[in-house]
Amino acid sequence: MPVSTQQPPAHATGTIGVALIDGTPLVREGLTSLVNRTTGLRFVGSAEAAGVGLRLCQRLRPDVILVDAALDPRGQLAHTLSALSRDIRVLLLIDDARRTNQYLAGAVAAGVAGVIRRAAQPAELLRAIQSVHTEGRYLDPALAPTLSTPTPRVRQPPRQPLSKREHQVLQLIADGLENQAIADVLYVSVETVRTHVKSILRKLSSRDRTHAVAIAFRSGVLVVDDSVPESRPTRD
Template sequence: MPVSTQQQPGRATSTIGVALIDGTPLVREGLSSLLNRTAGLRFLGSAESAQVGLRLCQRLRPDVVLVDAALDPRGQLSHVLSAAGGSMRVLLLIDDARRTNQYIAGALAAGVAGVIRRSAQPNELLRAIQAVHTEGRYLDPALAPALAAPAPRAQQTPRQPLSRREHQVLQLIADGLENQAIADILYVSVETVRTHVKSILRKLSSRDRTHAVAVAFRSGVLVVDEQSPGSRPARD
């Protein structure tokens, strides 16, 4: 069955509505049972494909949507869901094949609020759902060492240090923001942001924005628990 939903009128504001996009029927069945019996959570529905999952989320507007990483190999689904607006947060379920710093950094750059191992224990998943809903960020402790693993010596630091403004731009890119949104937050023009991005790519020897975020995490330019720069920085 491609999609299943459970709707009840009058959901309490303290209840977290959760949806699931996952290609494995057994996982969909097991998680729906777990969420339905957990106080404070309400399972809204599930979908077995990215396309159906998008329609499901557009209709039900969950607070948290769990996404199977196998259905989102390039981060496009996570980016669309994260950019949809409102309070919906994406929690990515990562399998062993994608348990790499490059994939995790790319997922964070695409806008996911949290990442957790697909093999995590039920209580860990429940904590992750609560965290992405209340704090807007969660990183599975078992995945943090992979993300923070040092690169080979020749790549540990960029050839030139980033300026303060470039570092702010890079943080915002890692939060999944596009150039216009970054320009609005930093009170600069879009062209100025593009100039900063070009400089960041050059200094980090990166081929694109996602690669720059991955390099930055590996080299320590960005750290996993670094405070999100969502609040507006002071003008230069």
């Protein structure tokens, strides 16, 4: 199977090392060029098949690995890659055939740090790569409505309702804010935000922030409404 690698490993360069598992040669060549001409990013290598890609990642340990969803129909590859190291972030490239609530929910459950449309513009893809590396999550805004549409099989309300403040914190997490930024918006301490986040994860039975956001959209705790600007939360 064709495999392309570039040395040295990403961690030795101080940049974000990016790898790709994708069956389309043009996509592999295009991403190589895009990444290598972007400051702060470095292309580590690529593979056209799951098995070869897994071995590549085991050897080179990229920071972000992009995976074609067509090569991972049941989320097994994403799960295995995520389990290799806490430092490796999986970014899934979603095509139209898999742009469904069920597939996206399964991808999140498998451990992906982010999902983006395969047809996204280069600038969007670069933002996604940087976001999953620095923040540990990315959800393509165009895919959020899909996750927010519940289905009978996956719809499960939280065991306990979120408080008003917890809901505000969860909404800010979904907007991409980290703890310090959330604390600044809500006029509270970072430790208070951490306490709210722990409570949110427990109530939603989620393993991390990205999983909590996915569950919240699927269950209706969070909804997508771009028509009404969100007001700034006030002090307690």
